[in-house]
Every structure is written in structure tokens, then in C-alpha cells.
Amino acid sequence: MAERQLMTGNEAMAEAAIRAGCRTYFGYPITPQNEILEYMATHLPKVGGAFLQAESEVAAINMCYGAAAAGVRTMTSSSSPGVSLKMEGISYLAGADLPCVILNVARGGPGLGNIAPAQGDYFQATKGGGHGDYRLIVLGPSTVQEAAELAALAFDLSDQYRVPTMLLADGMLGQMMEPVSLPEPRAGADRPAKPWALTGAKGRNPNYVASFALEPTVLRDLNLKRHARYKEIEAREVRWEEVATEDAEILVVAYGTMGRIAKTVVRQARNQGVKAGLLRPITLWPFPYAPIRALAERVTAVLTVELSAGQMWEDVRLAVEGRTPTPFYGEMGGVVPTPSEILEEVLRHV
Amino acid sequence: MSSTGTMTKVFARPKSLTDKQFTYCPGCDHGLITRILAGAIDKLGVQERTVFVAPVGCAVFAYEWFRCDGVQASHGRAAAVATGIKRANPDLIVISYQGDGDLAAIGTAETIHAANRGEPITVIFVNNQIYGMTGGQMAPTTLAGQRATSCPEGRDVRTMGHPLPVAEMIATLGAPAYVTRQSLHDPKHIVQATKAVEKALRYQVEGTGYSLVEILATCPTGWKMSPTAAHKHVADVVMGAFPVGDLIDRG
Numbered sequence: 001m002a003e004r005q006l007m008t009g010n011e012a013m014a015e016a017a018i019r020a021g022c023r024t025y026f027g028y029p030i031t032p033q034n035e036i037l038e039y040m041a042t043h044l045p046k047v048g049g050a051f052l053q054a055e056s057e058v059a060a061i062n063m064c065y066g067a068a069a070a071g072v073r074t075m076t077s078s079s080s081p082g083v084s085l086k087m088e089g090i091s092y093l094a095g096a097d098l099p100c101v102i103l104n105v106a107r108g109g110p111g112l113g114n115i116a117p118a119q120g121d122y123f124q125a126t127k128g129g130g131h132g133d134y135r136l137i138v139l140g141p142s143t144v145q146e147a148a149e150l151a152a153l154a155f156d157l158s159d160q161y162r163v164p165t166m167l168l169a170d171g172m173l174g175q176m177m178e179p180v181s182l183p184e185p186r187a188g189a190d191r192p193a194k195p196w197a198l199t200g201a202k203g204r205n206p207n208y209v210a211s212f213a214l215e216p217t218v219l220r221d222l223n224l225k226r227h228a229r230y231k232e233i234e235a236r237e238v239r240w241e242e243v244a245t246e247d248a249e250i251l252v253v254a255y256g257t258m259g260r261i262a263k264t265v266v267r268q269a270r271n272q273g274v275k276a277g278l279l280r281p282i283t284l285w286p287f288p289y290a291p292i293r294a295l296a297e298r299v300t301a302v303l304t305v306e307l308s309a310g311q312m313w314e315d316v317r318l319a320v321e322g323r324t325p326t327p328f329y330g331e332m333g334g335v336v337p338t339p340s341e342i343l344e345e346v347l348r349h350v
Numbered sequence: 351m352s353s354t355g356t357m358t359k360v361f362a363r364p365k366s367l368t369d370k371q372f373t374y375c376p377g378c379d380h381g382l383i384t385r386i387l388a389g390a391i392d393k394l395g396v397q398e399r400t401v402f403v404a405p406v407g408c409a410v411f412a413y414e415w416f417r418c419d420g421v422q423a424s425h426g427r428a429a430a431v432a433t434g435i436k437r438a439n440p441d442l443i444v445i446s447y448q449g450d451g452d453l454a455a456i457g458t459a460e461t462i463h464a465a466n467r468g469e470p471i472t473v474i475f476v477n478n479q480i481y482g483m484t485g486g487q488m489a490p491t492t493l494a495g496q497r498a499t500s501c502p503e504g505r506d507v508r509t510m511g512h513p514l515p516v517a518e519m520i521a522t523l524g525a526p527a528y529v530t531r532q533s534l535h536d537p538k539h540i541v542q543a544t545k546a547v548e549k550a551l552r553y554q555v556e557g558t559g560y561s562l563v564e565i566l567a568t569c570p571t572g573w574k575m576s577p578t579a580a581h582k583h584v585a586d587v588v589m590g591a592f593p594v595g596d597l598i599d600r601g
């Protein structure tokens with residue numbers, strides 16, 4: 001790890017992407033993630049990469065589709081309304097088995113909403129958003145340090161599984177400044193080869209990148225193959241953090257910005273003699289169902305706290321399957337609850 | 351064939367085409383355009399570094415017909431996909447092939463902005479004045495008064511707009527290197543169109559810049575005409591609304 005520097009989440013994700021070998025970036029301005037676009041405009045050309053401010057989010061994601069098809073590491077970033085526009089392209093990326101990293105520095109919605117932090121894009125990120133039977137790998141960072149690390153990891157996972165990968169951050173994480181040790185720049189030697197990439201059919205048969213399969217059984221079989229890969233990801237790539245869960249009597253589940261606030265809450269609860277623990281999903285897909293299920297056997301309640309009407313809550317309840325009560329505490333519209341508000345909620349359920 | 355029995359080959363399948371059969375309707379000009387494009391790729395010797403961007407629409411399988419790397423773009427986004435490929439690897443020769451629905455309706459923004467940036471790509475724009483693949487609905491290029499399944503009484507320009515003059519619109523921009531409109535209704539025009547496609551591709555190979563070849567094409571099925579009547583209709587009517595010729599040549 002290199003020297004620590006003070007950076008915003010947006011800058012850290014952008015720099016980590018460049019260090020991970022991202023060489024094409026296409027984006028369109030939207031608050032609160034403009035610093036990513038601006039960082040790429042300044043720094044990507046210096047390493048021989050291509051930056052382009054597209055005419056829309058629709059164009060940007062399709063430029064990524066082209067660059068990914070050409071075999072080059074590529075990224076786009078946006079915030080909620082812009083990510084909605086990218087959904088067509090994301091479905092096509094998934095259908096063509098192309099790697100691509102998408103940063104969503106989410107804000108309050110629906111519609112134009114506002115530019116404050118929110119987690120209302122969880123359904124869209126983890127359950128679809130675009131059309132068809134596909135999955136994204138979705139990572140939910142909770143600190144600037146983790147945002148940088150997960151940005152780098154996103155490129156590796158996306159290449160390895162040929163699945164588009166989204167970092168689901170929010171406006172708070174994008175804008176906040178923290179000390180960060182950036183991952184070292186890595187050469188490309190350790191990356192999976194891309195024999196399928198469009199590099200010109202010199203000395204080999206042509207490569208085709210398409211999501212089109214007119215014959216139903218052919219399309220079904222392609223989807224089955226893709227879903228076998230999803231199963232592999234579910235088996236190997238589930239990531240989460242546990243805080244004080246060994247003897248916990250109440251479990252809090254929270255991710256991203258809410259996850260870091262919940263960490264404070266758990267500490268405060270313990271100071272008051274309440275045995276609270278936290279499980280913070282890092283991969284939102286694949287979701288940590290098994291560890292939540294295991295902890296649900298031992299606690300008196302699993303409290304989900306979230307900056308949404310209860311989107312991740314549905315996955316938590318799927319994990320718990322009625323083993324124990326699953327209360328929910330959420331805020332919306334960009335309102336972020338204070339630790340004491342959440343603590344009160346924790347105390348209510350012990 | 352001469353009386354001595356020596357034969358000269360004057361017509362052959364372009365090397366850049368695979369053996370796959372086209373899925374176009376009989377008499378449709380898409381087949382001819384596909385062949386002309388493959389011939390141009392052969393002539394310039396760029397088959398091994400060409401990436402073909404196929405659209406949705408009647409040419410949806412086109413990436414399988416070229417002995418080149420190919421990618422399939424979603425409806426209208428070919429210019430953005432082509433931009434991504436070219437920016438990622440400027441050594442590649444990138445050709446987007448698009449119908450009028452694709453390029454001039456859903457993909458208008460991508461089309462205009464790729465042209466305005468002067469992306470060094472070659473755009474083949476097949477203007478058959480109709481949505482062929484989806485069964486003959488109105489296109490942005492459908493002529494005034496022309497019937498289509500979604501304008502059964504004919505296109506009323508007061509409520510449906512005028513036929514979109516794509517080549518003229520692109521020609522107002524500062525960046526494009528070559529913008530031309532061509533037709534295929536007789537041998538003379540086929541020769542001219544062939545030369546235009548070759549030039550458009552050559553400009554990309556030489557690094558001159560963005561080029562767009564709009565080609566007036568027939569859709570005998572959608573127009574409900576015989577192939578011969580369709581070509582006569584192009585000469586008699588379509589060329590009146592869409593005059594052929596070069597609009598920009600900055601080579």
C-alpha cells in the first residue's frame with residue numbers, strides 16, 4: 001500500500017479505477033458524482049487512456065459496450081436518474097457477457113428527487129433494472145478506503161466472470177473526504193485473457209459480440225450458461241463484515257453509508273450494556289444470505305436500517321425466513337438518521 | 351466467354367463475406383449494399399482489422415455475414431458503440447450499418463454527436479423510408495403522403511413531420527469528412543454508390559475522418575411493390591425528395 005492521502009470518495013474511486021487498468025471512461029455530468037468525470041478528464045489521458053464526455057448516459061453506456069467489446073477495461077459513472085438511462089445498455093452488456101464497471105453515486109429519488117444520499121436504487125441494482133434474466137455483481141462500499149479497494153476489485157470480478165459490475169455508493173460517500181491508501185497500479189499481466197474480444201479477425205475466425213439468439217432453445221441455453229456463472233459467483237464471492245456478532249443478542253444489518261453509521265450505533269449500544277452486533281453486506285449481489293441466516297438463529301431480532309423504504313430489507317427477510325423478528329428502520333428522500341435515532345430503535349427491540 | 355473457351359471471372363463473392371445466407375426478402379437492396387460494403391473492405395484490404403457494428407432491423411444478422419469481427423448494437427446506439435470501439439482501439443476500422451428507424455429516429459442523438467465529434471468511423475445509412483423488420487411502420491424518412499402500417503392514410507406532414515433529410519443535416523456540421531447520398535436503382539447509380547462506399551472507407555483508413563453514406567434503398571415487401579417497380583419508384587419519386595450526390599468532401 002502506498003502513502004495515505006486525503007481524497008473524496010469520488011476521487012478515490014476514479015484514481016483506483018485508473019490504477020486497476022481502466023483505460024476508457026465515458027460519462028455524462030450529474031451531481032453528486034461530477035468529480036469522477038472531471039478526475040477522469042484530467043488523469044486518464046495522462047496514462048494513454050481515452051476520456052469522452054458523452055451526449056447522454058444512454059450514449060455513455062453504449063460507448064462502454066463498444067470499448068468492452070474491443071477488450072479494453074472500461075468504466076462509466078453516474079447517479080440515480082442517469083443510471084436509469086443506462087439500464088438498456090447494462091442489459092445488453094449482460095446479454096453479451098461483457099465486463100464493465102458502473103459507479104452509481106446514488107441520490108434521493110424517484111424522479112429528479114434530490115442530490116442527497118439515499119439507498120433507493122438497491123432494487124434496480126440488485127434485482128434488474130434493465131430487461132431480461134441477468135445479474136450484476138453489486139458492491140456497496142462504506143468508507144473512502146473501501147470505495148477505492150472495491151473499485152479495483154470491481155474490474156477484476158467483472159473480467160473474471162464477464163459480468164458487468166456496479167459500485168453502489170451514495171452522495172455522502174462520494175463527497176466525503178477521508179485518508180486513503182490507494183491500491184498500487186497493476187500491470188495487465190495477471191488479468192484473464194480475452195480471446196473473445198474484437199481486435200480484428202487477423203489469423204483467426206471472426207469474433208462476434210451479440211446478445212441476439214432468435215431460436216428459443218439457443219437463447220435458453222445461453223441464459224442457462226450465464227446462470228451457471230451466477231451460481232459460481234454466489235458460491236465464491238459473497239463478502240460481508242461482522243462487528244461484535246459473537247455474543248450479539250440483537251443483529252443490525254446495514255450497508256454502505258448506513259453501515260458505517262450502524263457501526264457507531266453498535267458501539268454506543270455496547271457502552272450501554274446492550275449486546276448489539278452488525279452485519280454489513282459488502283456484496284449486495286451476491287447477498288450474504290447464509291451468514292445472516294446463521295446469526296438469525298442466535299439473536300432475538302434482526303433490525304435492518306436503510307436509506308430506503310425497505311429494499312434490502314426484503315433480502316434480509318429472505319435470509320431470516322421467519323427464524324426471528326425482522327424490524328425495519330428506514331429514512332428516505334436524502335434524510336440520514338443520526339446514530340442516536342437508530343440507537344433508540346435498537347433499544348426498542350432488545 | 352470467348353469462342354475459344356477461356357473464361358474471365360467478372361463477378362465473385364467478396365472474400366469478406368462468409369458463406370452464411372442473407373435473411374433479406376427477395377429484391378431488397380440491403381443485400382446489394384451488404385455486398386458492396388464487403389467489396390469495399392476487400393478492395394482496401396482491411397478485412398483483418400475491421401469491426402462491423404450491426405443494427406437491429408433487417409440487417410440484425412449482418413455481423414454473421416462479414417468475415418470480420420462484429421458487434422451487435424441495441425436499436426439506435428450503433429454510433430455510440432462504434433465510438434467506444436474506435437476510442438478503445440484507434441487501429442480498428444469501424445463500420446456502423448444502420449436503417450432509417452435506427453439512425454434517424456431512436457438514434458438521432460448518437461448519430462448527430464458522433465458526426466459532430468468527427469469520430470473516424472464509416473456510417474452506412476440505409477434509407478428505405480420504412481421500418482422493414484417490424485412490418486412496415488412509418489420511418490422518419492417516410493415520404494409525405496406515403497402509406498405505411500402506422501400511417502395507413504399516408505404520412506400527413508402537419509402531424510407527423512416532414513421526411514428527415516439526414517445527409518443534409520449531417521452536412522451542416524463542421525467535422526464530417528465525407529457526406530453523400532446515393533441510390534441503387536440502376537447500374538450507373540450502383541457504380542457510383544460503390545465508389546462512394548469505397549471512398550468513405552478509404553477516408554477512415556487514411557485517417558481523414560467521419561463519413562456517412564446515405565443509400566436510397568428499396569423495401570419491396572414493405573412498399574408492396576415488385577423489385578422492378580420499387581427501383582422505378584426510387585428514380586421517379588424518392589430521388590425527388592432525397593436528391594443524390596456528394597454534400598461534403600473534405601478529403
Ligand SMILES: Cc1ncc(C[n+]2csc(CCOP(=O)(O)OP(=O)(O)O)c2C)c(N)n1
Pocket residue numbers: 406407408409425448449450451452453478480481482483484489
Ligand atoms: C429499443 C427498441 N425499440 C424497438 C425495437 C424494435 N425494432 C426492431 S427493428 C426496428 C425498426 C428498424 O427499422 P430500420 O432501422 O429502418 O431498419 P430496417 O428494418 O428497415 O432495415 C424496430 C422498431 C427494438 N429492437 N429495440
